[in-house]
Amino acid sequence: MNKKYFNIAHTNLRDTIKHRVLNINKGRIFETDDFLLFSIGVPTEDGHLNGCLPFNDSAYENTFNEAIKFFENLNLNFSFWIRENIDMNLERLLEEKGYEPNRKPGSPVMITENKIKNTPLPNGYRIKEIENIDNTEGFKSVIKEAFEKDNKTIDRMFSSKENIISERVKSFCIYNDKNKAVSAAITSITSDSAGIYYVSTLEEERSKGLGKAITKIATNAGFNAGKNLVILQASELGEYVYKDLGYKRIGRYRTYTHSI
Numbered sequence: 001m002n003k004k005y006f007n008i009a010h011t012n013l014r015d016t017i018k019h020r021v022l023n024i025n026k027g028r029i030f031e032t033d034d035f036l037l038f039s040i041g042v043p044t045e046d047g048h049l050n051g052c053l054p055f056n057d058s059a060y061e062n063t064f065n066e067a068i069k070f071f072e073n074l075n076l077n078f079s080f081w082i083r084e085n086i087d088m089n090l091e092r093l094l095e096e097k098g099y100e101p102n103r104k105p106g107s108p109v110m111i112t113e114n115k116i117k118n119t120p121l122p123n124g125y126r127i128k129e130i131e132n133i134d135n136t137e138g139f140k141s142v143i144k145e146a147f148e149k150d151n152k153t154i155d156r157m158f159s160s161k162e163n164i165i166s167e168r169v170k171s172f173c174i175y176n177d178k179n180k181a182v183s184a185a186i187t188s189i190t191s192d193s194a195g196i197y198y199v200s201t202l203e204e205e206r207s208k209g210l211g212k213a214i215t216k217i218a219t220n221a222g223f224n225a226g227k228n229l230v231i232l233q234a235s236e237l238g239e240y241v242y243k244d245l246g247y248k249r250i251g252r253y254r255t256y257t258h259s260i
Contacts, residue, residue, distance in 0.1 A: 002250040006083060009109050009231045009250065012195040013081075014053055016188040019168055023160035030070055034059035037070045039078070044153045047079030047255045048197070054081065060090035068258065077259045082106075084252040091254070099256040106252035108234045115223050116216040116245050121174070122208050125182070127217050130171040133161045138181025139173045146184075146200030170221045174201075174210050183210040185218040187225075194222025196232040211238075215245060 017038055021027035026041035034056040040049045052067040054060070064080075071078045080099075082091045084106055121127060130139055136158065144154045158164055164171045167189070174183035183201040187194055196218045201210045215232075222230040233253060234242050243249075 003086070005111055005229070005250045006086065006109060008193050008229060009111065009195070010053075010055075010083060012188065012190045012193045012231050014055075015190040016195055016197065017048065017051075017053065019188070020048075020157070020163050023162040024156060025159060026156070028070075028074065030066070032066075035063045035066065037067055039071070039074055039076055040153075040156050041074070041076075042152050042156050043076055044149070045077050045079060045257050045259075046147070046149075046153075047081055047257075049153070049157065050076055050078040051255075052078060052080045054083075054087050054090055057087045057089045060087070060093055063090060064093055071258065072260060075260055077257060079255040079257045082254045082256065084254065086251075091256075094256045099258070101254040101256055103236075103254065106254035108236070108239045108249045109231065109251045109253060110234055110239065110242050110247040110249050111229055111231050112219065112245070112247045113229055114246055115220045119209070119212045119216040119245065121213045122210070124177040125174050125210065125213075127172060127174050127213065129217075129221075130164055130173060133165060136164055136171075138175070139164070139171060139184050142173065142181050142184040142200050142202060143198050145202060147198065170218070170225075172214055172217050172221070174214055176205070183214045185214045187218045187221045189222060189225045189227065192227070193229040193231055194219075194225060194227040196222070196230065199232070199238075211241060212245060215242065219245070 028039045030037040036053040170187040182205040185199045186197045
């Protein structure tokens with residue numbers, strides 16, 4: 001694990017979440033030096049939308065107790081984020097209380113310090129940066145289907161233009177020859193890095209190189225914005241795809257869901 005880079009990745013995740021939630025009408029945030037609690041205000045166990053992000057593992061007991069109280073007041077399930085080999089006290093407490101990680105050994109956190117080259121888009125497809133809030137239905141539909149979100153969650157996530165199109169957020173979509181949106185990704189630009197989020201491709205369009213193509217565009221957008229480091233979180237299968245693009249793993253996140 002590279003703790004220096006992991007701290008930068010954690011800051012990008014924090015700032016990305018804060019930007020998203022603060023631009024949602026019914027978003028809720030409670031932040032201290034020790035943790036960030038956040039909610040988009042609808043039922044979802046996606047830790048990017050309802051969750052507890054710890055900063056200081058020595059405050060693990062208070063972090064746990066405040067998170068439970070915050071979400072019980074909202075009557076919403078949520079997920080604790082755990083940085084592998086960093087949030088060890090909080091993770092031990094969760095395990096002692098009977099929580100189990102949503103994914104073992106966890107989600108790889110990956111970085112690259114270089115632009116991606118030589119990832120062509122297959123014939124018959126085109127990539128477009130989303131520039132008009134009135135033309136986002138296809139983009140949202142890809143993320144909805146690929147990440148199995150319901151309409152209420154998707155509508156809340158993207159209820160603000162700032163969460164799709166802004167100086168801080170760049171959104172991209174691939175369309176097929178029938179003008180159907182089939183792949184999507186978001187680039188979140190923060191103070192010292194850029195993060196790639198919700199990289200997705202419709203199931204029937206996978207294994208065609210679209211994931212690599214959209215990742216290339218979203219990654220390079222981070223470097224074009226003046227950042228020297230781009231970060232993403234991968235699945236175990238996705239890790240090998242991103243390695244081919246020049247990303248390297250620096251650690252893992254594990255999430256533990258608390259059900260109200």
